Amino acid sequence: MSIREGRFDEDLDPAILALSQSISFDRRLGGDDVEGSLAHAEMLHVADLLSAAEWEAIRRGLEEIREELERGTFPFDERAEDIHMNVEKRLAEKIGAAAGKLHTARSRNDQVALDLRLFVRRATREVKDGIRALAAALIEKAERHAELVLPAYTHLQRAQPVLLAHHLLAHVEMLLRDLGRFADAADRADECPLGSGACTGTGLPIDREFVRRKLGFARLTANSLDAVADRDFVLEFEAAAAILAVHLSRLAEEIVLWSTAEFGFVRLPDSVATGSSMMPQKKNPDGAELVRGKSGRIVGHLVGLLTVMKGLPLSYNRDLQEDKEGLFDTFDTLALSLAAIRSTVEAMEPDAARMRAAALDPASMTTATDLAESMVARGVPFREAHRQVGALVRRALGEGKSLGEVAGPDAPAAGDVDAGIARKDLPGGTAPSRVRAAIAAARARLAAEKGDEPRTAEPDRA
Amino acid sequence: MSIREGRFDEDLDPAILALSQSISFDRRLGGDDVEGSLAHAEMLHVADLLSAAEWEAIRRGLEEIREELERGTFPFDERAEDIHMNVEKRLAEKIGAAAGKLHTARSRNDQVALDLRLFVRRATREVKDGIRALAAALIEKAERHAELVLPAYTHLQRAQPVLLAHHLLAHVEMLLRDLGRFADAADRADECPLGSGACTGTGLPIDREFVRRKLGFARLTANSLDAVADRDFVLEFEAAAAILAVHLSRLAEEIVLWSTAEFGFVRLPDSVATGSSMMPQKKNPDGAELVRGKSGRIVGHLVGLLTVMKGLPLSYNRDLQEDKEGLFDTFDTLALSLAAIRSTVEAMEPDAARMRAAALDPASMTTATDLAESMVARGVPFREAHRQVGALVRRALGEGKSLGEVAGPDAPAAGDVDAGIARKDLPGGTAPSRVRAAIAAARARLAAEKGDEPRTAEPDRA
Amino acid sequence: MSIREGRFDEDLDPAILALSQSISFDRRLGGDDVEGSLAHAEMLHVADLLSAAEWEAIRRGLEEIREELERGTFPFDERAEDIHMNVEKRLAEKIGAAAGKLHTARSRNDQVALDLRLFVRRATREVKDGIRALAAALIEKAERHAELVLPAYTHLQRAQPVLLAHHLLAHVEMLLRDLGRFADAADRADECPLGSGACTGTGLPIDREFVRRKLGFARLTANSLDAVADRDFVLEFEAAAAILAVHLSRLAEEIVLWSTAEFGFVRLPDSVATGSSMMPQKKNPDGAELVRGKSGRIVGHLVGLLTVMKGLPLSYNRDLQEDKEGLFDTFDTLALSLAAIRSTVEAMEPDAARMRAAALDPASMTTATDLAESMVARGVPFREAHRQVGALVRRALGEGKSLGEVAGPDAPAAGDVDAGIARKDLPGGTAPSRVRAAIAAARARLAAEKGDEPRTAEPDRA
């Protein structure tokens, strides 16, 4: 039942066969393929292109195949090139000639577009779950250590005192944007391509709407050529993934820094640390390092697919087969990275004393801005206040004194870290009341992010 | 009034100075910077941090500066490092000491985040206008040549007959998705960061809401650390840009192909073609080639910023200065590419005869699928029909005959290209009535894309 | 014998464990790991750190392991994280306590650097073989069709007549540069890192030179910190790979174009073409399309690793684990792409008549430059000749005549394609004698490319 039959004389060259096979990775779309075929076949029956008996046989056969796939007993045949031909071939083994009717009014071009959209839908839902769980862990951590003070950094130099909770919530903001990006991408991808055929549709009287409803898509794709030539839904998923991965790399970088001997802001319990094969004393934050490093491959996958798509004429070109492995690996990597960094966040134990000491360190003078602002409140233009405090800073450094000492008792702002924090009492500021409100608001926004009712089974792991 | 005054002893090393200056490119944000400063200063006045006279002086000074910037008479000072210090310095020259109060409760960290968001807002609006204009040109072209037939291609091999209008609408679909992506990105970016200070807010009693309303933002940024450390709004703009640029490269590739001697599907008038310095006969589709090539730099800019952001700890780091040049060039390149490809689309003249001849070419047998589907309609399983038609194809090729000849008079589907097109009468199909409806629908969807009321001045060109 | 023993209390978090395991892919380095360990152990014996009996036991054990790996019977243990611990664990099962001495004076940091260099060495050799074979196929094709004439293109517009052989040799030039790049990368990578320990070397009296000679490296790495922190040898391999992959994409693009109905310059036999699941007549150049598309992932892998390395402090960081999968996939993809495109080149059948007709097509006027140059030979300044021929071209197009007709009998250059080719008789030109010489020279340069004596076993395929 090869598609070469009839038209072709010779076998395919082995190197090209090896290059063109996709069953080694698109087997992962088996469940999606069966789901799409079930909807398609039922529609063919409704449209009188399959008899009741044929539909029944196909339905039963496909359900058996689904079970074989789930159980891992499906007999994959490498010569049958891809998952679509594997499923069709297996169906023929089960039900005979009627299997030859399943591909009526369908091409692998619209079929693979469908399967891949089903995968992206599932993958998006799972990634969003992972993001929510990580955000929840950060919020939980923020709440538990709401009173802890550490320096905020700019240029990795101590800048101003800040609540640890406020710092952790900064990462939550990134994640909330990530949720929005994945949701928007999923909305835009929520279109059923089946019925687009090889590229112009089909001349047979099919019902695209029936299939759409059956598979739970919001809309039909509006143009058959675009439907088989488009991979925007993969690109947009990967672009959202790249930004998320970069966010995770930033959080990971901080955990790496915070767990150094030099910072000492957090202790990583043994459950999230690893050792050295040579140095017996070592305890390393490998999880965070790996998450940081994983951003590379996700950026790489995005670049890879953009490069593939560049300059391709319409409609389907075989280059599009390159859409899958990068997507699958992006999803797997994100799922695992989200889980690993969440475990690390949950496990890490802040060292309140080290953090506070860093914020209070006289040599770091993290209250200099508070001092300048207190002068502004007394009418000194800010630039002048900045200059005067700058000179005080220089004097203090030269004399080995604290800023409070050189500023004198009339400038309490120079010495009181907690008062400085409390004064940042504006939206987005680090005053304790604002941070408490921000925690509540973040929880509410996470909850408000529309729940994704599963419309299909969960994506497997490769 | 340098910020080095007070604190620093020595001048900055020349190489580091050269590396760190941004005035050679961020001067472009001058208008945005003034706009933000006007809103900020008015708020400072309302909050009693500026007297009426001070506010009035600052307002007048900034408006003069805006005019100087618009007229190109602003005296940029390379030693004043960036646009923010240039404006402040100029203001001091104009109004004296009061200028030193403008930076009250503000840092360059939140100021540059604001300026850049204002730029992205304007740039998004302009890019969307360019997308709409290109989509309109494609729709117009589709309507004017609604009856033209050419082959649809898969693998760049002739696949099935299709209407030119249907083909052009495929590109419109891509553009409609692009519009959505830019709109979503803009919505997510629609937050006012001012008031976040250097990273923790400010202790002075400012009113962030006042500034937000004044500048027309939908929301306030919710976390001060995130507000100065975040460049998602640039990354997301650049990711949408990369996908759009790849779409344009695909359209450009088709124009290059179609204007070859071999395809001969379109003629490019002299207004959109260029010559050779050596070969007198040459007429080249340089516009399309350049648009295709421009996708490279836009992908490169996205990669560049993702690489910059990877692994940066919170909050602001100077690496973030790398956000601007790539963004500016992405915007300029998109604006120009959209205009150039639109000119090309508008100007190109389809060769109806060449297109139709290609669709009818006996050796290409573009009706083979119609023939197979006509057999399906008579009850032959599709796989069997596919095999039989495949054998007919082989026979026809061997005997040098057309598919219609070997199929015989009982198989009219093999010979009638127009009937085949008409039979693709399903949503997304190429039947003439469907394509007419699709043209109307595309127009409506373009119009429905929410109009973007300009909230600020237009972005200049570099 | 876990490295966690002694130091750690708790098991590793499952998500971090899943993220950090590498045995699922670094098992591929099994042979390299054993080879390195054999050399290391023999040196330990020579240095009196292993007794004769211990060395003998280790040698025997490692050789058994090598056999198990080759036969596919090695019992991989996913909990033993990576290939190094798997081999050590297996060795302990085989020989008991003495296995605990193998890791003396060694860390996984220098060990994995060694294994990966051994892999790159083998991979480079194999890729170079693939390049040579493709270049030989192109040269062979050029020689067999030495007299065929087709248009050279610029801007994909017909430019000037050229020999097919000359065109094919252009691709050989690219491949010769690729060979040089891989050779240079391999020379630079030819350093033995073992003995660098975790990052500062070892305090035990080992002999690095002994190991280097045993493993056939040209030099020792010169700094222990760099030796474990460096992945230049992977980056440089991947950069050379990306350029090669882009070259292959250009050749593939031409094969796709040439096999269209519109160009019709080559016929692809069935052995290198594939069919459609829906359209019975289709014959597609999938091999060439896939090779073109594969360039994306290879560029992506390069970007991925550059992103990983960016901003990493010394020395070893766990992010470096991300070096392997991209490298392995780059190698596999290149090996397969080279073979597939070579098969396609060997199989494709030029259509001499179609090619020549395109070069002679009156409307394309590919001899216009020859005509202008003949005027130059008569003393007309080139710019003036260019202008005059341009006007003739316009007249010919307007009157539907050939350039020869409007140029008149005094301008034979306008009409004689073969004479024009013969006149390009300069180094690098397309005159037949020059092309014959170029074929001979290309063969000689290929042969001169230094033969790579295998110093280790061949790299497996994943």
Place this chain on the structure above:
Amino acid sequence: MSIREGRFDEDLDPAILALSQSISFDRRLGGDDVEGSLAHAEMLHVADLLSAAEWEAIRRGLEEIREELERGTFPFDERAEDIHMNVEKRLAEKIGAAAGKLHTARSRNDQVALDLRLFVRRATREVKDGIRALAAALIEKAERHAELVLPAYTHLQRAQPVLLAHHLLAHVEMLLRDLGRFADAADRADECPLGSGACTGTGLPIDREFVRRKLGFARLTANSLDAVADRDFVLEFEAAAAILAVHLSRLAEEIVLWSTAEFGFVRLPDSVATGSSMMPQKKNPDGAELVRGKSGRIVGHLVGLLTVMKGLPLSYNRDLQEDKEGLFDTFDTLALSLAAIRSTVEAMEPDAARMRAAALDPASMTTATDLAESMVARGVPFREAHRQVGALVRRALGEGKSLGEVAGPDAPAAGDVDAGIARKDLPGGTAPSRVRAAIAAARARLAAEKGDEPRTAEPDRA
């Protein structure tokens, strides 16, 4: 004298004109263009295609133009599209009709390939100078602080004591490889493309060898189609640049870390530090941060050009115009980054006490490996020694003791940092004698890197 004259009726569309002009950036190639034209014109004279008077006029005219370019008085004309037409037009203004003979036997396709190769040649020489200067600064620093001890890090956790000099030399190793990469790239690029014409050479009797010798190239390009279609020499420069930029980002990252309050390993004098507009106390390592961030754009430029080249058929396509801006920016960025990081290295002042304290910190137990190796020297298998020391580490941490205390007096290795360093007495190790030898060797290798005799003028800065 436009190349549109004769052949074209209409003016070029403004958007396409704006997109296709390159004079705004390729003006930078003015000196190269004149140099190439001088060699070409002299050859035309020798080949009797220019009279002595014509050659003399052209020579004089071009020399005047070169002077105008150098003095900044050249009247650039934006309508004349690119630098080549600008120079030719200016020459015509100066010498009249004879200027029309300069483009004899030449196309902009081979001309721009020549100009760009001349630029890459100059740029490579200058980048190599910058690398050498940075390496020399690192070596100088290493020598001056040869006795300083700090911890070597893996996973950013303290690993083992090491000499600062040894650490700095690790960066020198990277730079030595970079030198090699740029040298290899330059050797491969050392080919003269002139004489390749538009794509097939020329029919006029020119002497390519004459031009090659005049311009100091090692070889002629061997195939005219490849010569105008190839941009490997840009890609390879950019690939070497990307790897170098990543190296600089690693060094920059360490300077950022070392100058934090937490590490405190180096003090940055005011000349290489910058302040904050809001926070008076701040002193930031902006130079290092910028160098770290600049790696992003350089990676982006490489990706951009790879994307451009992907899938381009032969020979010249206008997409190739995208080769220049990325290349120019890559060169400028590298030159500035190398200078800025060198200034920072030269200026930074190590804090010997902080470094040594970190290495000796009892909680970090950086001598644990020495202890284990001392047990190995007494016959304990390494794995067993590793386990035992791991247990000691755990006990020490639990009891708040140093490793020396729990190990007892019989284990001196646990306590003596300097002895541990001295014991790493093997090639590439950190023993003082080895490091002194490595300093000398690095100096010698730098000097041995072949001197690049300037063969053309220095590349300007944009």
